[in-house]
Structure formats: structure tokens, C-alpha cells
């Protein structure tokens with residue numbers, strides 16, 4: 374089975390976590406696009422969605438799903454998203470599509486985070502996928518130098534501006550043996566908006582294709 378089929382299967386299974394009449398938090402990316410397809414089929418059974426990107430908002434609206442501001446809802450019962458890497462503790466690297474900050478905000482505001490991946494993204498140690506870090510544009514060089522001091526090799530994702538008007542550094546050469554510690558450390562660099570490590574708030578449920586990860 375190819376990766377796209379695995380992503381679609383994960384999205385179909387993720388739908389079973391959606392409760393009728395509820396607000397659904399929606400992530401970003403190619404896997405989420407399959408989830409939005411499925412969610413569209415039950416648009417009359419849910420209340421509305423909160424979205425992690427302009428791209429997902431557009432897809433949701435195209436399928437007739439009402440999208441509301443996170444500030445207008447309380448705790449979100451369910452957040453569904455993809456990831457770029459996932460370790461055995463359901464800690465993630467995210468941000469390959471530059472949507473990490475809004476994704477992390479909705480994940481933090483959610484009771485349950487269901488993450489959908491294909492088998493190639495399941496790793497023992499995070500870091501083979503370059504770690505995305507969203508930065509305030511004027512701080513790009515400074516943050517890059519600070520990351521070099523910590524052993525990473527930052528590469529500016531030139532030409533990409535996030536939905537928040539910021540830039541992204543992709544940090545290569547990291548073997549992330551302490552994801553919570555590294556997330557905390559990078560968060561403390563002035564000029565960093567968000568680190569694409571979801572370790573302090575990992576996923577609650579990970580679907581690898583249609584299989585539940587233990």
C-alpha cells in the first residue's frame with residue numbers, strides 16, 4: 374500500500390473520534406486534506422471547525438464547514454492533524470508545511486489530539502526530518518547563530534512566509550534524545566515564535582494508517 378493510501382486510511386479512522394455536534398480542531402497538510410474530505414461528508418453533524426492555517430480554512434469552507442475563531446470557543450474537544458515525524462512516546466516534529474504555530478496553539482487548547490501518520494514517519498529518535506522553527510524575520514540571523522551554538526545546522530526556508538507573517542528555519546543535524554528539553558531550550562531563544570517539536574504536549578492518539586499506535 375502506498376503512502377497516500379495510508380494517509381487516507383488514517384484520515385478515515387480519525388473521523389471515528391469526531392463527536393456529533395462538536396467543535397473540531399483541524400490541522401494542516403496533505404494528510405489533513407484527506408481528513409477534511411471525510412469531515413465534509415458529515416458537515417451537518419458537527420457544529421464547526423477551528424483551523425490551523427489559511428489553507429485548511431479554505432478547504433473546510435469549500436466543503437461547507439463553518440470555520441470559527443479559536444477565541445470564540447472554549448476548550449476544543451478534539452484536534453486532528455498530521456506530522457512529519459513521530460517517536461514511540463507520541464512526540465512529534467511538525468511544521469513541514471509552515472503551519473506549526475497555529476497548530477501548536479490549537480493542540481494546546483484541545484482535550485484530545487489525534488495524529489495521523491503513514492508508517493515512514495514513525496521513528497525511534499526524532500530529528501532526521503529537519504526541525505522547523507518559526508522566527509520573527511528581523512531575528513533570523515541571530516536565532517540561526519544561537520542554534521549553531523547548540524549543534525544544529527539551520528537553513529532558512531527562503532521564500533516562505535507563515536500565516537503569521539514570519540519566517541522558518543529548518544534545523545538539520547539534530548538527534549533529539551531529549552525532545553522536551555530541546556523544545557524548552559529553543560523556545561527560550563529570543564526571536565523564536567514557535568518550535569516544531571510537540572513534546573511537552575504530545576499527541577494522545579497516533580494512527581499509523583488505520584492502525585492505532587500502542
Ligand SMILES: O=C[C@H](O)[C@H](O)[C@H](O)COP(=O)(O)O
Pocket residue numbers: 400401402403404405454455456457466467468469470471472473476
Ligand atoms: O506545517 C505543517 C504540518 O505540521 C503538517 O501537519 C505536517 O507537515 C505533515 O504534513 P503532511 O500530512 O502533508 O505530510
